[in-house]
Amino acid sequence: MTDASSVSLGxxxxxxxxxxxxxxxxxxxxTIVFARILGPTAFGGFYLLFAxxxxxxxxxxxxxxxxxxRYSETGAPKxxxxxSQLAFTVGWVCLSLVAVVVAAPWLxxxxxxxxxxxxxxxxxxxxxxxEPLDSVVQARGLVGASMWTDxxxxxxxxxxxxxxxxxxxxxxxxxxxxxxxxxxSVPVLWYFVSTAPVVPSRETLADxxxxxxxxxxxSLLGTAYDRFDVLVLGWLLAPAAAGNYEVAFKxxxxxxxxxxxxxxxxxxxxxxxxxxxxxxxxxxxxxLAFASIVAFPMSFGALALADQLVVTVYGPAYAxxxxxxxxxxxxxxxxxxxxxxxxxxxxxxxxxVNTRVAALTLGVNIVLGIALTLSYGAIGxxxxxxxxETLRYVALARVVTHRxxxxxxxxxxxxxxxxxxxxxxxxxxxxxxxxxxDQWSLLLVVVALGAAVYGVTLAAISRKLxxxxxxxxxxxxxxx
Numbered sequence: 001m002t003d004a005s006s007v008s009l010g011x012x013x014x015x016x017x018x019x020x021x022x023x024x025x026x027x028x029x030x031t032i033v034f035a036r037i038l039g040p041t042a043f044g045g046f047y048l049l050f051a052x053x054x055x056x057x058x059x060x061x062x063x064x065x066x067x068x069x070r071y072s073e074t075g076a077p078k079x080x081x082x083x084s085q086l087a088f089t090v091g092w093v094c095l096s097l098v099a100v101v102v103a104a105p106w107l108x109x110x111x112x113x114x115x116x117x118x119x120x121x122x123x124x125x126x127x128x129x130x131e132p133l134d135s136v137v138q139a140r141g142l143v144g145a146s147m148w149t150d151x152x153x154x155x156x157x158x159x160x161x162x163x164x165x166x167x168x169x170x171x172x173x174x175x176x177x178x179x180x181x182x183x184x185s186v187p188v189l190w191y192f193v194s195t196a197p198v199v200p201s202r203e204t205l206a207d208x209x210x211x212x213x214x215x216x217x218x219s220l221l222g223t224a225y226d227r228f229d230v231l232v233l234g235w236l237l238a239p240a241a242a243g244n245y246e247v248a249f250k251x252x253x254x255x256x257x258x259x260x261x262x263x264x265x266x267x268x269x270x271x272x273x274x275x276x277x278x279x280x281x282x283x284x285x286x287x288l289a290f291a292s293i294v295a296f297p298m299s300f301g302a303l304a305l306a307d308q309l310v311v312t313v314y315g316p317a318y319a320x321x322x323x324x325x326x327x328x329x330x331x332x333x334x335x336x337x338x339x340x341x342x343x344x345x346x347x348x349x350x351x352x353v354n355t356r357v358a359a360l361t362l363g364v365n366i367v368l369g370i371a372l373t374l375s376y377g378a379i380g381x382x383x384x385x386x387x388x389e390t391l392r393y394v395a396l397a398r399v400v401t402h403r404x405x406x407x408x409x410x411x412x413x414x415x416x417x418x419x420x421x422x423x424x425x426x427x428x429x430x431x432x433x434x435x436x437x438d439q440w441s442l443l444l445v446v447v448a449l450g451a452a453v454y455g456v457t458l459a460a461i462s463r464k465l466x467x468x469x470x471x472x473x474x475x476x477x478x479x480x
Contacts, residue, residue: 030158031250035243035314038171044243045112046171048234050178051227052107053123056096057131058223062216063088064132066208069215069346071139072268073275079198084208085132086197096124112239119175126182133189143265145192149185156181214351221358225388228365229381232373241378247314248324252302255295255332256339262287263343270347281406284344289413289464292336295329296417297454300425302329305446308437320378327382331389338393341400344407353399361392413464420458424450 035043067081100107104117113119130153137146160180164173200208229249233241266287270280302309302325310322345353365388372380397409428450435442458465 030161031247032313033162034165034174035247035318037165038174040240040243040317041112041238042171044234044239044241044246046174047230047246048239048242049107049111049113049116049119049171049175050123051230052111053120053127054223054227055220055231056099056120057092057124057128058220059216060089060092060128061131061135061223062219063208063212064135065215065219065346065351066212067132068135068139068268069211069271069349069351070208071136072141072271077198077201077204078195080200080204081208082136082193082195083197084200084205085136087200089128089132093121093125093128096128097121110234113171115172119172122179123175126179130182130186130189133186133193136195137189137192138265139268140192141265141268142192143261146189147261149188149192152188153181153185156184211349211351214355215346218346218351218354218358221355221362225358225362225365228362228369229385232369232381233378236370236373237378244318244321245324245378245381247318248310248321248328251309251313251325252298252328252332255298255329256336258294259291259336259339262291263340266340267343267347270344271349274348279406280344280347281404284340284400284404285406285408285411286468287340288337288407288409289411290468291340292333292414293417293458293465295333295336296414296421297424297450299326299329299333300421301428301447301450302326304425304428304450305432305437305443308432308443308446312437312440312443323379324382327379327386331382331386334386334389334393338389338396341393341396344400344404345396348403350399350403354396357392357395357399360395361388364388364391411464413462416458416462416465419461420454423457424454427453 038046064085067085070076071078071081100117100120107116107120108114110116134146134150137149157178161174161177164177167173169176230242230245233245266283269283273280273283306322306325307319310325311319314321342354342357345351365384368387369381369384372384374380376383400407401409428446431449432446435446437443437446
């Protein structure tokens, strides 16, 4: 059976990143369409509801992280691990149903969606089934298969959502479409899992709990941290503010794709090798070197084109989102590094460290976010998030360098990416001024120009990038 150590991390990262960008294109088109059809209030209402769902499913996801960790270890009882996950998922969905009955009036008032209680349960059941199975596929080292299955889900989601929205279901159509596409994608994950579930022994459950008590809390704290901005905007301001935030956030998502693809495989790889006492520092350093390769140019691109991007893509109704875009890109840049380090900490079997760091940064984000939002509006919560994420990076960096002293936190490749981004910025700013961007075609020309300048410059100055590309291409040919 394939394990995480025998799979090419570079090759799987390329496959997964390609899948992520395919998803981004589909999701990006969907976001534009639904943002324009529904308007900021209904669009924001859906994402407020989905943020609550993602907060509510953290126990299931956290248990799934524990299953992923144990599954990737040598000699793991794979069938028992999968059986424990399925049982936990069913139990949690039943508990969620009870909670929704109690909280139904509040859910409706908070999101502005009359069918919010029903939508919450439907979404919870779908994502609680899908996400843990996805973690098991990643535990086998098949990150490319995981991401391409998620791409299939995106390809199904958009037409299903669009059809239901056009039938008059509004924001509820987005929820039902996402749930249906998620359930339809589950059989594909089952194919890649290739393990039959077995009733778990008490020893297996005890071993899982020793990890899950931290990973579940980590998942809850991490999602509360990730979605705090949207939740606090819906609470202190209005669903429309959450809608503006969401469209800006969607524009920044591609910055994290390489990190998400690489770190998903890295966690399983580090776990497998660490369980055998093997060295992992080189894998960690290489992942850190390329985790921000897309985030750097996107940060500088946002600085140069924020207003033009938001208004051209989403329309004048979302003009206020432009002020949020630059800050969110900076957050994503820091996150590409801190997110990788967080996966490493999980991989070396220290989930309690992530718990302490997550609790600290969430506390900072809550206190600072509320204070700055009340003082400066939506931009305040973004500033708070950047500060908190920087603190998270510093804390995790100290832990990783203490446990793995041979890891290089700031490799030369990062400086090369920064330099290439500065060159790109110097070209894009005068080009955007000369063209006066006010339509899609001109925006695409400037973005393509920036991407070309960045890519050529980085390839010219970075020997490590050239060697890495050559190695991945050679590996892909061998697989074929």
